[in-house]
Amino acid sequence: MFRKKSVLSLLSVFAITSTILAGCGSSSKDSSSTDAGSASANNTATSAAVKPVEFSFYFSGSQNVKDLWDTLIPMFEKQNPDIKVKPVFIPSGTGAQSTYDRILAAKQAGKGSGDIDLYEDGLSTITKGQKDDLWDTLSSGSIPNLSNVDQQTMTDVSNLAVPYRSSAVILAYNSEKVTEVPNTLDELYDWIRKHPGKFAYNDPSTGGSGNSFVMTALYKDLPEEAIHNSDPSIESQWDKGFALLKDLGKYVYGEGIYPKKNQGTLDLLANGEVDMIPAWSDMVLEQVANGQLPASTKIKQLTPGFNGGPTYLMVPKLSEKKDAVYKFLDFVLSPEAQTVVVNKMHGFPGIQLSNMPQEVQDSFKGASEGFRSFNIGDLDKDMSMRWQSEVAAQ
Amino acid sequence: MSKQTKMGILGLLLVLPSFLVLFVIVVLPIALSFKESLTNASGGYDLSNYIYLFTNKLMRSNIIFTLEVTIISVLLILAISYALAVYMRFNNGAVVQWIRRLYMIPMFIPGVIATYGLIQLLGNHGWAARILYQFGIESFPRIIFDMKGIIIANLWFNIPFTTMLLGSALSAVPNSVIESAKDVGAGTIQIFFKFILPLTYKTLLVGATFAFMGVIGSFTAPFLLGPNAPQMLGVSMEQVFGVFQQKQLAAALAFFTFLLCSIMGFFYIREMIKDEGVKA
Numbered sequence: 001m002f003r004k005k006s007v008l009s010l011l012s013v014f015a016i017t018s019t020i021l022a023g024c025g026s027s028s029k030d031s032s033s034t035d036a037g038s039a040s041a042n043n044t045a046t047s048a049a050v051k052p053v054e055f056s057f058y059f060s061g062s063q064n065v066k067d068l069w070d071t072l073i074p075m076f077e078k079q080n081p082d083i084k085v086k087p088v089f090i091p092s093g094t095g096a097q098s099t100y101d102r103i104l105a106a107k108q109a110g111k112g113s114g115d116i117d118l119y120e121d122g123l124s125t126i127t128k129g130q131k132d133d134l135w136d137t138l139s140s141g142s143i144p145n146l147s148n149v150d151q152q153t154m155t156d157v158s159n160l161a162v163p164y165r166s167s168a169v170i171l172a173y174n175s176e177k178v179t180e181v182p183n184t185l186d187e188l189y190d191w192i193r194k195h196p197g198k199f200a201y202n203d204p205s206t207g208g209s210g211n212s213f214v215m216t217a218l219y220k221d222l223p224e225e226a227i228h229n230s231d232p233s234i235e236s237q238w239d240k241g242f243a244l245l246k247d248l249g250k251y252v253y254g255e256g257i258y259p260k261k262n263q264g265t266l267d268l269l270a271n272g273e274v275d276m277i278p279a280w281s282d283m284v285l286e287q288v289a290n291g292q293l294p295a296s297t298k299i300k301q302l303t304p305g306f307n308g309g310p311t312y313l314m315v316p317k318l319s320e321k322k323d324a325v326y327k328f329l330d331f332v333l334s335p336e337a338q339t340v341v342v343n344k345m346h347g348f349p350g351i352q353l354s355n356m357p358q359e360v361q362d363s364f365k366g367a368s369e370g371f372r373s374f375n376i377g378d379l380d381k382d383m384s385m386r387w388q389s390e391v392a393a394q
Numbered sequence: 395m396s397k398q399t400k401m402g403i404l405g406l407l408l409v410l411p412s413f414l415v416l417f418v419i420v421v422l423p424i425a426l427s428f429k430e431s432l433t434n435a436s437g438g439y440d441l442s443n444y445i446y447l448f449t450n451k452l453m454r455s456n457i458i459f460t461l462e463v464t465i466i467s468v469l470l471i472l473a474i475s476y477a478l479a480v481y482m483r484f485n486n487g488a489v490v491q492w493i494r495r496l497y498m499i500p501m502f503i504p505g506v507i508a509t510y511g512l513i514q515l516l517g518n519h520g521w522a523a524r525i526l527y528q529f530g531i532e533s534f535p536r537i538i539f540d541m542k543g544i545i546i547a548n549l550w551f552n553i554p555f556t557t558m559l560l561g562s563a564l565s566a567v568p569n570s571v572i573e574s575a576k577d578v579g580a581g582t583i584q585i586f587f588k589f590i591l592p593l594t595y596k597t598l599l600v601g602a603t604f605a606f607m608g609v610i611g612s613f614t615a616p617f618l619l620g621p622n623a624p625q626m627l628g629v630s631m632e633q634v635f636g637v638f639q640q641k642q643l644a645a646a647l648a649f650f651t652f653l654l655c656s657i658m659g660f661f662y663i664r665e666m667i668k669d670e671g672v673k674a
Contacts, residue, residue, distance in 0.1 A: 203622055205637040254518075257539045258622045273518055385638045389452045393623030 055117035055321040060090040083324045113316035135160040136315040142326045145333035148351035161312035165347035168308020168371035169212040173276040175298040198275045200253035205384040207262035212307035213278040285346035301370040308371030431646035443646035459624035467548040475556035483564040505614045547615035556601040563597035603662045
């Protein structure tokens with residue numbers, strides 16, 4: 001009797017859940033069909049009006065990149081009511097690679113550019129896309145402001161991308177404590193040895209600034225062209241650099257403590273535990289402006305410099321809305337938009353500094369030049385690995 | 395079909411969904427990562443990743459470090475939680491009321507925030523150092539970026555839950571048992587070792603298992619508070635997988651961690667079964 005009852009109640013539970021589930025299914029179907037209906041209604045409404053061109057712009061990065069575009073896009077749309085920009089933000093580390101794969105897959109499937117009309121990324125993606133013939137060649141004929149960009153930078157990327165902002169790793173120091181500011185790498189290493197515990201760089205596998213410090217040390221005595229070489233044979237020449245870093249380990253913060261992330265060393269500089277660190281220029285300038293770092297914080301680039309370089313915008317070759325995209329790119333390179341880049345993100349402008357207002361030119365003195373663009377590809381992995389076993393675990 | 399087989403089929407049907415979920419999200423990934431961990435650089439199968447794990451100086455020191463941190467943490471967690479729970483069970487008054495209100499708080503603070511809080515508190519120029527400085531104590535031991543920092547964070551994360559677990563076990567110890575023991579002349583220490591400890595021993599084991607699993611697999615605190623080397627296995631796994639991109643080695647590390655946990659699980663289950671056997 002009892003068993004029969006439990007079977008019955010079970011059956012009724014099944015029945016109830018299945019009706020609920022069925023209800024869910026049908027209601028969701030309904031809502032999607034109404035969505036489609038309203039969407040088509042929207043389409044007809046807009047086509048009846050001026051019919052603005054809408055293009056999709058995929059970009060990734062930290063919150064500051066999103067804030068920048070949230071400011072720039074409305075400015076552009078106000079000036080060009082016939083063009084709408086649809087920004088698609090991919091937070092860093094979540095799917096930049098898949099965006100590239102989408103563009104490539106759409107091309108291989110013969111489906112245009114996969115609805116991606118503009119894409120933002122770094123140097124390695126341009127080189128990759130060049131091999132697959134994905135990017136459109138840009139010229140100042142269609143984008144007049146392109147002539148304000150350093151021609152050497154454009155030649156480096158074969159005119160396939162627009163460098164719209166850049167940043168570099170620099171030396172950030174507390175000018176109240178540091179009297180003799182180093183100018184060269186050797187002077188920097190001397191300074192570290194003379195001031196034990198007052199310098200820190202972050203774990204190179206967790207942030208670009210520490211990564212650049214390590215890379216610069218490894219390539220100090222190697223020929224200049226080695227920094228663009230991604231052939232593993234060069235790794236045997238790293239020994240001297242690692243020996244140097246191992247030796248410096250005794251003199252850095254906490255006799256060998258390497259904080260995690262770019263922000264880790266900035267925190268140490270902010271609370272006065274160290275006096276000098278390698279850091280990203282835009283992070284330092286922004287945090288000084290916000291008061292997170294003391295006003296006495298100064299920045300300086302060494303000769304030869306740390307790593308740095310532009311962030312690029314690329315137009316997929318098969319995009320069907322190129323004219324609108326060109327207009328947008330022209331706007332992004334205008335001194336007006338570049339001033340926003342400078343004020344909002346504290347990045348270096350993508351156009352040559354001489355096109356910018358005088359005060360902007362002054363604020364970047366000593367920081368926006370002299371950096372080098374390292375491009376060692378996958379060797380970076382091996383570098384982090386050797387650093388972990390030879391320098392961190394000594 | 396007899397009624398018994400019908401009921402048997404129904405029983406199997408009822409177990410099937412949970413078994414399938416378990417199979418898809420636990421058994422299958424473990425099997426796949428075990429296969430991955432046996433893959434060597436040339437694509438064949440051998441034990442090279444495990445050999446590397448135990449012969450490479452760096453990896454070996456990571457494993458030893460992880461075991462050290464885990465064992466010290468678990469022992470401290472159990473000692474402190476048990477003391478707290480016993481104190482709350484057999485005492486009354488304002489202090490107990492306050493402990494009862496406060497001890498759960500760490501459970502409601504997100505791990506990252508708690509970790510940064512610890513850095514602010516115990517760092518080189520943190521609050522603790524500054525307060526001690528006022529009293530003339532100038533040297534402060536290094537806690538952050540050291541094994542001590544990880545252990546303190548583990549205590550913070552694990553004590554509330556373990557105390558809660560032990561507290562409920564202790565409240566199940568009947569007062570009459572203790573009173574009658576007292577009546578026949580048993581001392582406090584005798585009561586504790588002859589009655590309270592045996593009656594809560596099983597829960598203590600459950601607490602130890604949970605603490606062990608939690609500590610050995612922790613990531614946030616060791617990542618932010620720990621030294622650059624040696625690392626705990628979770629941090630090392632992330633680095634091997636994300637930065638060095640050696641998937642096979644990361645899988646071997648993961649499988650090894652799983653083995654350590656299942657050894658702990660084995661003792662736990664064996665103890666439970668033994669207990670059931672006594673009852674039956």
